[in-house]
Amino acid sequence: MLGVLGDEWTLLIAQQALLGVTRYGDFATRLPISHAVLVRRLTAMTADGLLERQPYQERPPRYEYVPTAQGRSLWPVLTAIWEWERRWVPEHAERLPTMHHLGCGSDFSPQVTCQACQQVVTEKDVTASWGPSGSWARSMPAESTRRRSASQAAGRAGLFPQTMEILGNRWSFALLVAAFVGTTRFNDFAGQLGAPPGSLADRLQILTCSGVLDATGGRYLLTEKGRATFPILITALQWAQRWFAAPEGPAVILRHDSCGVAFDAVLSCDQCAAPLRGADVEDRR
Incomplete structure (x- = not known):
């Protein structure tokens, strides 16, 4: 998971893709990214299974980059990052917009709830233990994750400034x-x-x-x-365990102490308490 997501451009391209951007020129227009870096990231994200390269024109041949199911399922991670950066990180050139829930028509903040009992959950309510494929040694990526160079970051450094420190x-x-x-x-x-x-x-x-x-x-x-940062960690962990499953079983086992069952986190609207869907979340600028 860290090897795939541990790069700010990857997260930003995934964000734009979930907002409906699919073509190279539109990514280049919306993001302060060099052409060389954009090409490398799109290639890597396609190889990693986040995007699928599909032809949309034959003469000359042109392609668009469409989110796969794996890429689309990143929306809880991106939503958690958005909320944490908006509330806790002031080093943004422009304040991040609030989130609007189309389901109830309210501006909202996402909250972590338990799928089994629908209670709001904090880090104090969850017990974690290693599963059959888990250990510190096995869970650490062998190589450093992709990072931007200082020159690449100079234009609008830190679009997710402190999330990327994590x-x-x-x-x-x-x-x-x-x-x-x-x-x-x-x-x-x-x-x-x-x-x-x-x-x-x-x-x-x-x-x-x-x-x-x-x-x-x-x-x-x-x-x-x-x-x-608990929502970021828990949504990233669940994404990783879904898409990088080991044959012998999960790396981490989570239990919700209040209801005593395996913990499956769901992001819900703090205004109407309904579970969120990625398609129902928009920014309110």
Whole structure:
């Protein structure tokens, strides 16, 4: 999941594709992206199964990039990112728009609910354990994820600025997950994740400076802003377990403590409590 989604351009292209953009020229117009980077990302997203390249003109041959079922199912992750960046990250050139729910006609914020009992769920209500295919070592991508160069980012850097500090670096994401399950001390992070000490110290500093963690008394504790990333983590995890399933079973098993059953997260509207559909969410500019 991190290898596929750990890149801001990939997330932004996926966002535009879900809004109905399919042609190269329209992606190039809507995003501050160089042609070389756009070509590489579209090629990679097609190879990764997020987009399908389909011909729409024969002479000369031209193609459009249509979201696959795998690509379309990213909408909860993108919605969770949108909400977190809108509420917690001020470093946007323009404030992100509010979300509007076509189902009830209200501006809204998404909330995580349990599919089984429909209760609103926070990180305190869910117990996580390793499944048959899970371990820290197996869940870490072997290679670094794709990142933009400084020159590429210069135009409008940080369209998802702090989300990419989490999704765009394998150690940051793993640190945050470990923090959610109760890890607080440097040596414990190092022992669980197997991260090089220098990389670990660097990522802890970045997450602390961004206000996601608070370093107090030799411990790294999630702040309110850090806990608010729960919808991003849970929707990304569910997407990963759906599309990158291992034959022996899931990597992570989640249980909702209140109702005692396996936890399947659903994003719901905080105004009408109805489960959200991607097609019913629009921005209100």
